[in-house]
Amino acid sequence: xxxxxxxxxxxxxxxxxxxxxxxxxxxxxxxxxxxxxxxxxxxxxxxxxxxxxxxxxxxxxxxxxxxxxxxxxxx
Amino acid sequence: xxxxxxxxxxxxxxxxxxxxxxxxxxxxxxxxxxxxxxxxxxxxxxxxxxxxxxxxxxxxxxxxxxxxxxxxxxxxxxxxxxxxxxxxxxxxxxxxxxxxxxxxxxxxxxxxxxxxxxxxxxxxxxxxxxxxxxxxxxxxxxxxxxxxxxxxxxxxxxxxxxxxxxxxxxxxxxxxxxxxxxxxxxxxxxxxxxxxxxxxxxxxxxxxxxxxxxxxxxxxxxxxxxxxxxxxxxx
Numbered sequence: 163x164x165x166x167x168x169x170x171x172x173x174x175x176x177x178x179x180x181x182x183x184x185x186x187x188x189x190x191x192x193x194x195x196x197x198x199x200x201x202x203x204x205x206x207x208x209x210x211x212x213x214x215x216x217x218x219x220x221x222x223x224x225x226x227x228x229x230x231x232x233x234x235x236x237x
Numbered sequence: 238x239x240x241x242x243x244x245x246x247x248x249x250x251x252x253x254x255x256x257x258x259x260x261x262x263x264x265x266x267x268x269x270x271x272x273x274x275x276x277x278x279x280x281x282x283x284x285x286x287x288x289x290x291x292x293x294x295x296x297x298x299x300x301x302x303x304x305x306x307x308x309x310x311x312x313x314x315x316x317x318x319x320x321x322x323x324x325x326x327x328x329x330x331x332x333x334x335x336x337x338x339x340x341x342x343x344x345x346x347x348x349x350x351x352x353x354x355x356x357x358x359x360x361x362x363x364x365x366x367x368x369x370x371x372x373x374x375x376x377x378x379x380x381x382x383x384x385x386x387x388x389x390x391x392x393x394x395x396x397x398x399x400x401x402x403x404x405x406x407x408x409x410x411x412x413x414x415x416x417x418x419x420x421x422x423x424x425x426x427x428x429x430x431x432x433x434x435x436x437x438x439x440x441x442x443x444x445x446x447x448x449x450x451x452x453x454x455x456x457x458x459x460x461x462x463x464x465x466x467x468x469x470x471x472x
Contacts, residue, residue: 167275170285176350177288180343181274184292188448191335195455202462209469 247321248461255454262447269444272437280434287434289347295442297340297365299449301403303333304368307375308396315393323389326396327379328456332449334372341365352416360409361417364402371399 168174210218273291280287307326314322344362345355356362375395382388410419421430428435 170288171279173285173288173350176286176346177274180289180292180346181270183342183346184296184339187335187339191331191452192455195331195452195459199455199459199462202459202466206462206466206469209466213469 248458251454251458251461255451255458258447258451258454262444262451265440265447266444269437269440272440277437278431278433283351286347286350289343290434291437291441293340293343293347294438295445296336296343298442299445300333300337300340300368300372301406303329303336303449304372304396304399305403307333308400311389311393311396315389320385320389323392324460325453325457326392328453328460329449330372330376330379331456332452334369334376335452336445336449337365337369337372341369348416357416359415359417360413361406361415364406364409367402368399368406371395371402375399 168178170177269291273288277288277291279285307329310322310326310329313319314326341362344365348357349355375392378391378395379388382391409415410417422428422435422438430438
């Protein structure tokens, strides 16, 4: 039965390569976007760390900044 | 109404949503793959090669849907000066491009056993290739222009020209004699596809849609943090 699923009457090479290409594209896109996201987040945290207490308090008063800092690993 | 589209309000939702979307995507994709590769029947004419349809067709549908959404958001965003619509459009584009490429490559793989060739310059395939070029132009425009007004204008123009190609893709199989088969699924009339093949196709479409939502959310969050990074520089 496993051979039947793999070979698919001789069409297995086409079917499996189409599905493999699709899944590989998904994984590649996910990894690229994840790397971009982590990079920007780390940059934000690093920049935030360099602010003095007054500026940091002002920046933190914006809800979105607070959300970014609280969701360190949201994905 | 547009105040609900403000990034500050949206981020609290978009930052938490990806992990749930990812979980749901994995579940739906697992069911879809089982149906598409094992449970669904083979075609009487195309045999098992018909299974390529379960990745080819949803990818084509979603790439067309995303391009239409990008055009709509860009035009509305340009008319009403809603910057966030451009941000949403920009975040949708990468998954649209990847789905378009998947549709072309899997179509090419499907073409070999059914038509005996990897590629044919037929109307449907060529118009899908043109759509890839529009996606690339759109993404390149975001990289080229630094000024917001210029990039909003350029991307709106690209999408307006690109959207002309969408009905051409849809009706190319009716307007010209092509190798590509006509649509098997019609919303307004009776579909020619059997229900045993329709279900896996719809499940795979749902999985692909979830993946595009996941990538959109991650990209959108990245873009928002990028803007906030610039904001910190100005403090």
